Amino acid sequence: MTILRKVSLFKKLNSKDFKKIFSIAQVKSFNKGDIVFHKNEIGNNFFIVRSGKIKIFTSIGPNKKKTFAFLEKGDFFGEMSLLGSTTRSASAQAVSDSELLVISRFNFKKLLAKNTDFTLKLLQTLVKRLNNSDREIENMLYHNILGRLAGKIIELAPKTNKPPIVLNIDQNELAECIGTTRVPICHAIKSLKKCGAIDYKRTGIIILNLKQLESIANIKEVGERIIRYGN
Amino acid sequence: MTILRKVSLFKKLNSKDFKKIFSIAQVKSFNKGDIVFHKNEIGNNFFIVRSGKIKIFTSIGPNKKKTFAFLEKGDFFGEMSLLGSTTRSASAQAVSDSELLVISRFNFKKLLAKNTDFTLKLLQTLVKRLNNSDREIENMLYHNILGRLAGKIIELAPKTNKPPIVLNIDQNELAECIGTTRVPICHAIKSLKKCGAIDYKRTGIIILNLKQLESIANIKEVGERIIRYGN
Numbered sequence: 001m002t003i004l005r006k007v008s009l010f011k012k013l014n015s016k017d018f019k020k021i022f023s024i025a026q027v028k029s030f031n032k033g034d035i036v037f038h039k040n041e042i043g044n045n046f047f048i049v050r051s052g053k054i055k056i057f058t059s060i061g062p063n064k065k066k067t068f069a070f071l072e073k074g075d076f077f078g079e080m081s082l083l084g085s086t087t088r089s090a091s092a093q094a095v096s097d098s099e100l101l102v103i104s105r106f107n108f109k110k111l112l113a114k115n116t117d118f119t120l121k122l123l124q125t126l127v128k129r130l131n132n133s134d135r136e137i138e139n140m141l142y143h144n145i146l147g148r149l150a151g152k153i154i155e156l157a158p159k160t161n162k163p164p165i166v167l168n169i170d171q172n173e174l175a176e177c178i179g180t181t182r183v184p185i186c187h188a189i190k191s192l193k194k195c196g197a198i199d200y201k202r203t204g205i206i207i208l209n210l211k212q213l214e215s216i217a218n219i220k221e222v223g224e225r226i227i228r229y230g231n
Numbered sequence: 232m233t234i235l236r237k238v239s240l241f242k243k244l245n246s247k248d249f250k251k252i253f254s255i256a257q258v259k260s261f262n263k264g265d266i267v268f269h270k271n272e273i274g275n276n277f278f279i280v281r282s283g284k285i286k287i288f289t290s291i292g293p294n295k296k297k298t299f300a301f302l303e304k305g306d307f308f309g310e311m312s313l314l315g316s317t318t319r320s321a322s323a324q325a326v327s328d329s330e331l332l333v334i335s336r337f338n339f340k341k342l343l344a345k346n347t348d349f350t351l352k353l354l355q356t357l358v359k360r361l362n363n364s365d366r367e368i369e370n371m372l373y374h375n376i377l378g379r380l381a382g383k384i385i386e387l388a389p390k391t392n393k394p395p396i397v398l399n400i401d402q403n404e405l406a407e408c409i410g411t412t413r414v415p416i417c418h419a420i421k422s423l424k425k426c427g428a429i430d431y432k433r434t435g436i437i438i439l440n441l442k443q444l445e446s447i448a449n450i451k452e453v454g455e456r457i458i459r460y461g462n
Contacts, residue, residue, distance in 0.1 A: 133364035
């Protein structure tokens, strides 16, 4: 009960609601690396992250993945195949040891029908994700890989004003967030490092000059001209 | 009342529901070319297409647009800024003379709270749009412009098995659907024409070989190799 109270999805629900949701959910544990579900599987459950970290992604080639989101405590996923087509539109994997609350299709529909707070939160989350996806499409049409990398680092970095801002992520994960491979990301990181916007260590990215990084993220490609930094 | 009944959004609602929705909506007319709202404006209304055709798009450069959707009778839009941030995430424009039902923020929220059929339809639509956007991201990472054009022609074409399948769209509109400019689209159309998949006239695209078009749409780029057709 104490954990459910802290889960942001439920922050507007009262103790009575908590009781209802906890009573219809099962708790399931996943080890780091475990797949929660694969893309194109038939989906019958809705999930809430109780602890740990879940990656939502799709494979777009033999060695290429596209990460759509990292989900943490209080985030939820799996509603797509309960509301749309029955198959999963992406894969979900635990990137650290995780505990999930699992809610069946039947209970999910009951929750939707009975709990308007929950439904509103779900609508708001879908709108937020749709906004993110559409912004990503614009970004892909606008920017070269350097601009997209700069934007992704800002998006993923912890929201703090206290330097240093450290983003614990390796080059492979960063490449997957952008939907490319390691080599072009490695070159782009070197360029951002050379111009002083970031530092890169094995543990991750350190943002040295957020303003500079933002300006690189906001540069639009004009026609076919590619703007290059640091080389 | 008769019109509302035919609107697909409301097909599961009974006459009592129709009465409620019609009584809280205003009818507003737009001429071909009229802007319904601009991106980044503060949004206070939700819209249902009663007749005509509405384009949802964003500008991604001085002469470059990205069209996200064409909406017709029964489709709705404008919920994003009523559920998420208050500003419009894209622009909306009438591409033919259109009539819209306009519902205020206040009445939209009332509708959400009171009408679970409406809310479910809204959830399902958001999931569908999110699926489309995420598929588009995958497509952009996977395909060269020829594959994306082939896929977009299939997506936009009328769903019929009776040949000829005719898609009334000009090169500029097609370019905007893909988020590029006219010149690369013109080249790609020539390639699709040369290999016999489509014919192109001033009035639009005629699909001559749907299977071939599908196979071009499904070819994945392997690494940096770009697969070329017809030249």
